[in-house]
Amino acid sequence: MLRLSYRALLSLHPKAVLAAIVVAVTALGTSAFGAMTLLDYLDTLDRAERDARQAAAVLEGHATAVLESGASAVTRVADRMEGGGLSTLAENALGEALATSGIGALSIVDASGKVVFGPTIGLGTEAMTTILHGEMPDDERGILLLPGHIDDGGAIVLTRRLTNRRGQTDGAVLLALPTSALSHVMRVFGDGHLRFAGLLRPDGLRLIGFGVPYLGPLPRLAPGDDAVESDWPVGGQASVLGMKRMDTLPVIAAVALSRNAVLAPWYSRLERGGAVVGLSVLALLGLSWLGWASQRREATARQALQDANSRLEQRVEERTADLRALNQKLVRALTEKERANQAKGRFLSAANHDLRQPFQALRLFHHILTERLKDPRDLSIAGKMGEALDSGEKLLHALLEVATLDAGVVRPNVADVPIASILNEVAADFRLAVEEKGLELRVRPSDAVVRTDMALLTRMLRELLRNAVTYTPSGGIVVGCRRRGQWLRIEVWDTGPGIPSEHLDAIFEDFVQLGNPERDRRHGLGLGLAKVRRKAELLGHAMEVRSRLGHGAVFTITVPLAASETKAEPSATPAAGPMEDAPERLILVVEDDPVQRSGMQLLLESWGNRVILAADGPAALEALRAAPRAPDVIVTDFRLPGSLTGAQIVTRAAEQLGRPIPGIILTGDTAPERIREAMDAGCRLLHKPFTPDLLRDALRAAGTERGATRQAAHQSAA
Incomplete structure (x- = not known):
């Protein structure tokens, strides 16, 4: 059957065969492009949903750590006064109420809303009415959460109603937790424009967040459940909304990503891919036009040969005397036919080569898209699509590293590591840079073995040493270790200008650079110390900095010693x-x-x-x-x-x-x-x-x- 199909194909007109090849290649390339584009679209949305879900889970974890301590404090105070009302404040709950000052501002009000203990917490009249006379949550602790303010700052207010011995409402316990405890986490996930991050009650009331003040009634979630909505309206824009409800409090952590921002890279890839496909189709059409033109010339030559044969037969029959002339014409006709055959062969050879070029381009495009789908977090392909994006490559890699650390996707590989190998490797990397600046680099030897991730700790020390070399104009740098019981303190000393005390915390924030107001890229991006802090938190290593203005600074990483380091000598x-x-x-x-x-x-x-x-x-x-x-x-x-x-x-x-x-x-x-x-x-x-x-x-x-x-x-x- 295949042999018959092949013979049938050969019997077709060359133009029909060429047209079939062009149509097949065009259809194949267009179908492949459409399939890859659809898969890329679905993968982009799926990745955004996973990111939103993971971000909501991380936000919920941070919020639980803050709110649960406050809820426990409110519960302890209210439990001591439960059934006795405000009359038992001094006897049963005063000490517990005073002990909550380290958590937030605690206030106790009577049934009329008048403050009988603690500071005044900013709440509207309607909110106070809800606390004292409205419907309270039906969970076992009966804690209601409301937005408020304390000391001219935003706060999340946790309240619980008090009853007297007759079961009547006698007042309420209010605890205001400043929103500043969660603001730094909110800034990571929300910018108020394209991304929303916040804590909300199940009825949609926002307790804290960046972005629109109201998301509408949220889907019903059981404690500890999470969910993702791929097309949720946020501020008039369709967004991917990730949600996670706390286990112990009626609070939902929500992170929303604008679909326009999520799909913007996909639209860019679609435009570039469409341009490549369009150019490939135009190339195919151009080659097809050349083929058809050659076919027309071949058909003309064939028709001329047929006419010559007809005239030759007539002349042979009519005049034998004209045989020589007719033979000459026949030779010329045969030569023309041979030339036409040679032209046909050259055309087929050129077409066979040139038609492979656009097909290869389509295959290459397919390969790039396939590679993109295998590693969805690798955005370097987008950077390689144009030289204009090369200047932002370093910033892109740095931002990707920061995002992965905030999440939880990086999984440290903790093992017993000799600290000497790390110190020697890091020092060797900076010997040349130190010599070029005329500095002295000293590394104190140590035979300690620590429990850590070797790759992450090496990167952290590289960032600290790079920071020391950058900001030390003269003098030297010392890297050494100090044993403190079951811990090893790794210290990087420099003789630079030092860090003002008011900036000791700010230097670990993203894009913060001291002494570089013009944002010169040659001095870095301001993400080095921020990445060190994130890696230290990931590994559970303590990170400290001390400085004397004009005398330099010392950065310290405290790492646990390996179990073998703490073993006693065998007896x-x-x-x-x-x-x-x-x-x-x-x-x-x-x-x-x-x-x-x-x-x-x-x-x-x-x-x-x-x-x-x-x-x-x-x-x-x-x-x-x-x-x-x-x-x-x-x-x-x-x-x-x-x-x-x-x-x-x-x-x-x-x-x-x-x-x-x-x-x-x-x-x-x-x-x-x-x-x-x-x-x-x-x-x-x-x-x-x-x-x-x-x-x-x-x-x-x-x-x-x-x-x-x-x-x-x-x-x-x-």
Whole structure:
């Protein structure tokens, strides 16, 4: 059947074959372009929906950390006055109310709205009526959230109604949390123009945000659920809206991206792709016109040959005497035919070559689009489509790196890393730049092994060293390490002009550059220190800066030492071995959240340990007194109900038992103060969320320290 089809194709007129080839190639290229464009369109919207969903989740996580502490404070104060009303304020709740000053501004009003305790919180009359007499949320805590202001600044107001012994409304507890605690997060996701970011109640009332003040009634979401709307009207523009509702409060974190802004790159690619396809089609039509012209010349020559043959036959029949003349004409005709055949061969050869060119162009375009779909976050293809975009390439890469860090898409590869290899590599990269400026670079050797992501820490130190070289006109730069218990402080010193104290926090913000008001690109983009801060937060490393104006500055990164760094020297007796060799460990777990407490118990018991549970500091100290023996390790959350923190519990336990006990503190706070408190208490610090492997490593290190302590005690007794 294929042989018959091939013969049938050969029997067709050459013009028909050429026309079929042109139509097929054009249809194939147009179909491929249309399919790739449609897939690119769908992928662009899908990527925008994922970005909006992830941004809403990140915003919800930050908001939960801020609002949940406020909600807990309101609940504690209201619970102490529940049923007794305002008459029990001085007796039951005054101390708790005063303790909330570090969270926000707490105010208590009576049934008429008059303030009886705390500052005046700015709320409208209608809002106060809703608080005292309106319908409250039906969740278990009964907390209502409203926008307000305090001290001429915006605030999110958390309220809970108070009742007296007769069940009547006797007043309300109000806690104003300044919106400044969330403003820096909002600025990352919302610009008020093309992007909206905010916290809203389920009825659509905006509590805080950048952009339009009202999004309309939002879809109903269960606690902890998220959703994405791909065509939601925001300020008269269709937008991609990502939403995530908090688990414990009726608050929805929303991030909206304008569809016009999302699809702008796609429209640009569509225009350029359409231009390429149009030029390819025009090239095909031009080649087709040349082919048809050649076919017309070949047809004319063929017709002339046929006429010559007819005349020759007539002359042979009529006049034999004219045979020689006719033969000559026949030779000329045969020569013309041969020439025509040669011309036909050259045409087919040229057409075979030239027709491949636009087809190859279409295939190349298809390959580029295919590569684009395989790696949707790689926007460098758009930069390579024109030389005019080369000047913005560095800025594009820097912005992409900053965006990925804020999210959570970067997953650090944490391992035990010798710090000497990182310091030597970074110093080698800047030797030439330091010599060109006439500076002196000294690297203090260190044999420490740290627990970190080698690539991310190397990039962080490169940025700090590049910053030091840029802003140090004379003198030198020193890179060294200091051991502080279970931590290693990596320090970069310079002899530059120093940093004013009022700018020590601002230098870590995006696009902030001191001494470069003209924004000269040769001095960088102002994103280096901002990227260092984000990577430090991602790895859970503390980042500090100290400076004396006119004497230089020092940037410090605090990194945990590897477990092998904290192990004691092995002894000759088996009793001094690591705790893992013992049949089981007795571990005291202090955690106020019942779900996390239960999960920690199951995990530790699955590793062959015995677990004692406590919900707060007093309960933990009581459990120590009732325990059959002293625990081998204390695993505790940092923030707990009551006056004792996790670090204080470890210290109190050591005082109560008369000897130190290894401690592991769990916290979601990455501030340098938390690390210093853990170091002062002699504890290891794990930042939430952590993997079970990190907890196992910390327990292994704590077990080694416990074994070393016991060995020292035996030697002292001997």
